[in-house]
Amino acid sequence: MKQVRILFLLLFFSFGINSYGVVYESVYIKCDSLTTVDAVKLPYYTFSPTDSFVQQNHRVELMVGDTLDLWVHNTDSIDHYFDIQGTTGVRDTIPANDSIHVVHQFTTPGVFIYYDPLKFPVYAYMGLSGMLLVKDHNHASFYWNTKEHDSTFNYTLASGGSVLWNQYNPKYFTINGISHPNIMNNPVINIAGNVGDTLVLYISNTGYGMRSIHFHGYHGEIMFSSSKPATVGRVKDTFPIYPMEAVMIQIVPDKPGVYPVHEHNLVAVTGNNFYPNGMFTLMNIQP
């Protein structure tokens, strides 16, 4: 029955699409473990791009007007849900060991979080929350999906237990699943470009906590926020990002230099109580 509905959707969209493209994607709900900066393993889920687990969620990229044709495969033994921020009608259940097909056209630019709303925030926290980008530019872009991890919470939630979120005390802080020093040399994370370039950093906060990201060297402009539209147009050096908020920040460097970009809550620049093994990375601007 589900397949019949999908067929109708496909027919509908094949007539509606003109010059815009269709972006075909598949993601797999995979349950495995996150390996931390100090090689500890925590129970963890991701939306992996293939049927084998990878430690970061697959990033979905579209241009404005594109239609996303997405299969979400649930390889887990329990039912999950699926939703994309900023859309209506996408939210659906994915039975255990089953799949759903999502077809949706994106007509406004931005950055949105796709996630599993099951027992929210439990499964989004356990890893099932990734980035979906709808671009209206071709500027050099960098992508940070940020999360924190409290080992006790991961073990308790993985075994079906319940947690008190007001006791949440994460010890690991990751960008795309990794921490300092592993985020010092990563072409997706490290902003790089030349003086005068327009550089774009997309940041999503898919953790439970609050982010405050500080740029050395340059101010940037907030071009988009998925949940705080009143902040668009602000020119800042420190960017708060609320849980389940995603932002687009634009920087036009006026001078060369290698500068840090880091969390300014310095607890988030630790990994299992070691500074600076958290959210501390570099930006490299050449003349």
Add this chain to the structure above:
Amino acid sequence: MKRQLQILVTLIILSASVNAQVVNEFLVAKTDLNPQYSLWDGKLTKLMGYTRLLSAPINLPAPTLTFTEGDSIHLDLRNMSQNAPHTIHLHGLDVDQQNDGVPSLSWQVYHSQTGTYKFQAPHPGTYIYHCHVTTAIHLQGGMYGMIIVKPLSGNNVTWDGGYSYDKEYAWMLSELDSVWHQDSLFNHNYDTLNPMMPVEVPDYNPQYFLINGKSEQQLSDTSIRINAQANSTVYLRLAAIGYCGNRIIFPSALNAQVVSTDGRPLPATINLDTLELFPGERYGVLLKPTTEFTDSILVQYKNMNNHQYKSTQKVPVDIDGFVGIEENILDMDVQVFPNPNNGELNILADGFQLGILELTILNLWGQSIKNLEVMKEDGTPIPLDLKDLNKGIYFIKLEQNNQSKTIKTIIN
């Protein structure tokens, strides 16, 4: 001929250098050997910090550095502490890499050495400076202060063409966890060749929640508590440098309006009673009370991970209706018209005798800014020309034979 050319060249060089105002500042980096800094409950703590004088005790926050837009600044840092070196990161000033104060990317100041940071201050606003060596420890240790950049056009304006104000306050929000203020942390391992070497730190569970290094009853300090006149404008600079998030709740009678953040004007100002700010952020808020009242601004501190509020600090707010000036004659009929006016005004001083009256013009804070003598003639108002004063609220004190009366006027 050759000599004249040389003189000419010298003159040109001199006149060029006059335009760029070079400002010299000097700070000492120190670490307390014994606990000396008084917390609100009487306990003493050790600090790491910056002082202007070697002999001065370390204070929280470090001295506020005030510059003028366009200044070229030479900031000397002399390190008189043992153990790890120190730096100054000029948070928000977007300086070049050499002067950014990040030890792995520029240079560090070792024990008994001096380094000079050279930078400009191009945008008026509120900034922060702090050490960037093993930052989690040195910042919590106390190595942070505020930088205020004033616009060229004067002291009491947010930026050129921005908002004018009568009075300003600057609050630096932070916390202190006494577990971190121990020699075992202050004397952490450090490899000068590998400044990013991992260093272990305790969990962060602050016991003290600070505004300019003070909390609880200490917040009645006149540099923190808001004391202003009704119908005046206060500019409140806020800078968050702790590891907690902050929520500020203003009494709605303060008519709070956020106009700037991180050293830049907001694209659109916002009127609000609740403002959140997070580590490293700054905001500029105009407070525009229109009535006399007493209340508090609440400053809350919340855990960045679990969003639990850990403390609410109350800062007293006193908005006065009038400047307190003693009156010898209370029922004397004195009027000013028109009111408000453009600086040209008339005074009716019926209760005074004909003859000379002494006039004192006072600003909102009761400071005398002008004295004059005028002649009171029978049946005619006394004309007064105050067009040389800035727009604002003034008080005019009339005196004769040890009797006086003060009236308020608004020039706009």
